Amino acid sequence: MDFTFTEEQQLFRNSTRRFLEEQYAFEKRAGVLEQAHGFLESHWQNFAELGWLAMPFAEEYDGLGGSPVETMILMEEMGRNLLTSPYLATVVLGGGIVAEAGSEQQKSALLPQVGSGELKLALAFAEQGGGYDLTQIRLRAIKNDSGYLLDGTKTTVFYSVVADKIIVAARTAGQAGEREGVSLFLIDRDAAGLQSRDYRTQDGGSASDLDFKAVQVPEEALLGREGQGFLPLQRVIAKAAVALCAEAVGVMWAISEQSGDFLRTREQFGQKLGSFQALQHRLVDVYMKCQLGQSLVYDVVCALGQQAGEPFGPELLRKVCAAKYQVGLDARSVGQEGIQFHGAMGMMTELPIGHYYKRITAINSTFGDPRFHLRRYRELMIQDQETVA
Amino acid sequence: MDFTFTEEQQLFRNSTRRFLEEQYAFEKRAGVLEQAHGFLESHWQNFAELGWLAMPFAEEYDGLGGSPVETMILMEEMGRNLLTSPYLATVVLGGGIVAEAGSEQQKSALLPQVGSGELKLALAFAEQGGGYDLTQIRLRAIKNDSGYLLDGTKTTVFYSVVADKIIVAARTAGQAGEREGVSLFLIDRDAAGLQSRDYRTQDGGSASDLDFKAVQVPEEALLGREGQGFLPLQRVIAKAAVALCAEAVGVMWAISEQSGDFLRTREQFGQKLGSFQALQHRLVDVYMKCQLGQSLVYDVVCALGQQAGEPFGPELLRKVCAAKYQVGLDARSVGQEGIQFHGAMGMMTELPIGHYYKRITAINSTFGDPRFHLRRYRELMIQDQETVA
Amino acid sequence: MDMKFSVEAEAFRAEVCDFINDNLPDDIRHKVAQEEMILPREMMVRWHKILGKKGWSCPSWPKDQGGAGWSDEQHYLFEREIALSDAPRPIPYGVVMLAPCLLEFGTQAQQEKFLPGILSGDELWCQGFSEPNAGSDLASLQCRAVAEGDSYIINGSKTWTSEAHIADGMFGLFRTDSSGRKQQGITFLMIDMKTPGISVTPLMTFEGTHEVNQVFFDNVRVPFANRIGEENQGWAIAKYLLGLERFGTAEVGRSLASLGRLKKLAAALSVGEGCLRDDPDFMNEVARVEIALRALEVTEQRFLFGPGGSDAMGAEASMLKIRGTEIQQDILELTHQALGYAGQRGQDSGSVLQIAGITPEKAAMAHYNFRKTSIYAGSNEIQKTIIAKAVLGL
């Protein structure tokens, strides 16, 4: 049992934090968000140089072979500094699903480009009316002589607007609600018949709704095997959910620390706010939630590392749900407390606190909200007990 | 819209409170609970004289024709003073079901005796394994030449040990889970084949588990019409649930006030406990819960009065669930806070606080706990919306 | 005890309902139904004038000043129906706050000068109370007014001033003496916002709404005639003003309207083969908040119509504010949560998506914007301390 980072991990954290604090200090954030897609395109190459983009990929694809611990470190630092970027979309989701589902050839062709920063990806999985259920895929891919013909819609495709290629989860067989018959396709963003409605998101990022009208793709566009896309999709979304939990923990720590600073310095009624016991105890609650959330993220991240390569068993999926539920719930309350601690200042756009809260809200409505994950945890827990009995 | 009590109601509250404060001061309670069934038999006649026992019954049965408001007043005062007695069992449940379901003859024979204190009743409805669902009745009553033959068990029959007669909800047709086929029987407590295992309850009261082994009852034992017992049962349990909510509100106010007294006088670290802001704000939460609980009880009590004689519609049942859910939940947290405010003293049997908490816990596990009532409320709410749509 | 309204009251309610249905413009109703708390000036004034024609724009005023002369029940039912129907809130600062102060403490001349503009809706006011270092602790305010000739010269600033950017006048508290207790030496002044030396800087809330401002005063001259009450006696007026809000702090009607929208949304939102209403975990939350709201509603009615009537209500009113804002926040947050991915759409996403009349990006804005309600008008912490001291004697 060991909770220390390796020296390399410590160095990675330090370089990440230094870069973010210098380049993404909060004072600069509003300016960055004014860019077309809320993101400084010129920084993508910096991300590559810092090793962020190649970190999770195997060395045979020019990756750095980082473990889930490195992703956790990176996401937590991004959370602390409220970085808005296509990192999750391109590396964790896009690169992740290529690594999970792609053929040797596809991986060799794509992952080095992702790692070097040349290629940006997006993953189109959610559909309007599907809730957070990954089996709710209605977009159809019908096999024909030229490959596949795609028809349907996708919603909230993060950063597809800056992506070169989009991976689409489509149904080649079966019905919405079934795991079988889901296939993954790699398509160009400017494919004929693909219409995109791009918009900015509440947290300053970008997303798109995609409309596939008879989009013809060649057979080679299939990522992995036909009809076998669900398991890789589930794995990638689980990993991405864990990455968001790590980001949320970074956000929570930042709120806790900034609230502490505020309460220690701000005066009201001739006393420091921090001398009021009711606020003291509430900040302690916030602090405890940070610690507990950190623990659940460590728990699932270690389990992810141990299960590398193996199919995700129910025990691991439960840890994902536990983290996404508890961290989501606690981050929400930490965000609300953070605003309240800051009083009217907490509502102002000049302070980070409200922007942290918006990011927490977005995290909670991505890959399943706390309610969704508590239900899934409950179902897995009962299944487990029934299996044992 | 009028929230004032009539002069008679005010007088009734005063006389009730005076009697309880004199005769049931907390210092005397331990002695009373040492009695065989936790109750001073000699006081039953006082209860009759105070008008408690005849209050809810119609004047034609020598009752006082009191409205649900009078029952609320009485139960709230009983809660404040932690009275442990067969009042609920005999008057609200036993007398209540006779009034709801009985024939004219049965009502004329029984209710005056209940009101005068000559007759004590109990209502046997719950069965082990039935949860809080009133349709879960398995005890069978099979018609034969001599009347009915009863076989089965009942659990947690409040104060059946002191009752002269017991009203039993039995199944003359259908299956557990169905509303149809439930019949009510009035039987003597010493009927042949009826075995009783009596025990004291956590809150100082008494209850019994009853075992019916081929208990033969005459046809006249049937209370009301065969197979039509469910609706009266549901109505009486709903009214009794409201009565318990009123009692719980009395308990909550008492805890709130006693906690206030404690915090205002007790010193720690050289200050009054009540000067610590964290405790101040928590006592405010307790106070608000008392007020809100009081409101929900008023809400359902007024609705009960307005719907007298009519079948209970879904709107009224929702108000019952709302009160039993919210008051139960809040009383629980008020009780826990009350203990915590009192520190180690709060754990001592010499103080009322722990005994209030035990009563709250018993109330919450009678006629459905907060979870049960939230579920029922939710179901009724959705039904209502579907009906409108 | 009887929780039904009288036949007369029900007839009045029906009259109010009919009037709103017949007269509330759709564009205004739609904006209010999107939970926009502060409307464009034009809409506020338009609705105010519609009500004015009926004599209902300033109902709580004395009848001879243009008020409606209603009973408590009528006031209650009017505000409730207004809220339930998604009609705009009354114009807060002039009608609800300044006018009663003028009527209580103002001179005849002041009343004659200022009340007609408020009544007609042609003059809007804002409230200059909070300062950068005087929020909850209002008495710490430092913005100075120094007497010179027949006027005060004001220097300093006020902040978090709602609607200062659309107001014609500001009433507020200014420091005229620093020598005694901080509650002393505060003077209540009315200021024409066009006076030279006033500048208004927008303060944007984090979700991107412009409601509040910082107002800077650089040698702003305010005639003595614009002072209400005596110099250094402004604190008493402020306390009177802050005690005015008996009705409506619980915002029960608004919350009922919002909750109704949430329930419709849950029925309309497809999830797989069914809809969100099939999700018992979500509907438990809806049930929970509906019960909480009912408890608050009856509590408000008890406080207003219980023994002693609304006059008996003291610090208890603080609990209506606490629970009212908590419940509003709860409903609007649940609404946003219900929308899932769609709730992430930003303000400029083009409003192409509407579900059961809810525009996701507006639902997000409302969720964020309403976080202010537990902070403004005396934070909920301040309200708890008020109850602890005044009601519980701690």
Add this chain to the structure above:
Amino acid sequence: MDMKFSVEAEAFRAEVCDFINDNLPDDIRHKVAQEEMILPREMMVRWHKILGKKGWSCPSWPKDQGGAGWSDEQHYLFEREIALSDAPRPIPYGVVMLAPCLLEFGTQAQQEKFLPGILSGDELWCQGFSEPNAGSDLASLQCRAVAEGDSYIINGSKTWTSEAHIADGMFGLFRTDSSGRKQQGITFLMIDMKTPGISVTPLMTFEGTHEVNQVFFDNVRVPFANRIGEENQGWAIAKYLLGLERFGTAEVGRSLASLGRLKKLAAALSVGEGCLRDDPDFMNEVARVEIALRALEVTEQRFLFGPGGSDAMGAEASMLKIRGTEIQQDILELTHQALGYAGQRGQDSGSVLQIAGITPEKAAMAHYNFRKTSIYAGSNEIQKTIIAKAVLGL
């Protein structure tokens, strides 16, 4: 980062498991599984002696004094397996509290006189800290010890003294000087409970358990030889003692065992055609507390085995106590709730009903009894204030 234990540690864990399985008497296991925190003396001693034969009764002591010489991981795993298996808690006052003080501050003679009885389990101790007016504010204690000849004469009382009715000795804090700061003038003494002038009055908790007592001192003579440390220097020893509890305050193992019972109960409890486990609302609660418990478990492990090891843990430990007691209370309350009507059965109802090994009246007792855990050993409010000051700098 790796959350697996080493192969050696796992082997040790297996050894502990096997030992407990082979040696824990059924009657004791059953009593602990009923959530009885304080066992009859005979059971405590019997189990202590069983462990003692293996050299595990006082594992945290130095090896040459009878300790086990384990690593942090071994201590952790031992306590965890003990708890998971429903083996009794270690004898708290002698083994865990007094002995370390004797080893740190006691003389050679004191160690030789008192340690053997603690090690063997033949002498039980109780702790005389709290007084009627000194609970959370321990330094306010007033029970006086006045020097006379070669002894102190003690007058006054101690209260909420756990196990005083079964103890052979009491260690405690007594007031020897009232002139300075209240933390000064406190002396740490060991008292033979058979000394004339001591009387022990049971204090019953509200659910009817006799665990604590009030202990009265009427001219009780305690020889100087029974003083640990110098006169008036007892506060430092008390602080050392209160800082000892690093392991186990979170009670994760016990809560895991209780949670396991709750889950079995939910599966065994019939409700209509199914069982309680079919009720998603109830199972949401179980899931919620299971997740909370896992978060606490990992947090404890991080604090113990993170950078710096357990020595790096300071006021953070307070959070283990807060969350640990909250979660225990939560599980035991849910267990009681699950039982429904059956949970109303009183202590003397004859124990005829058992469901999945749970006796309803014991479940009720446990629910009530464990309300004490958020009060004792420094109430959770005190713990929060410790974190606020020491960790958050408020």
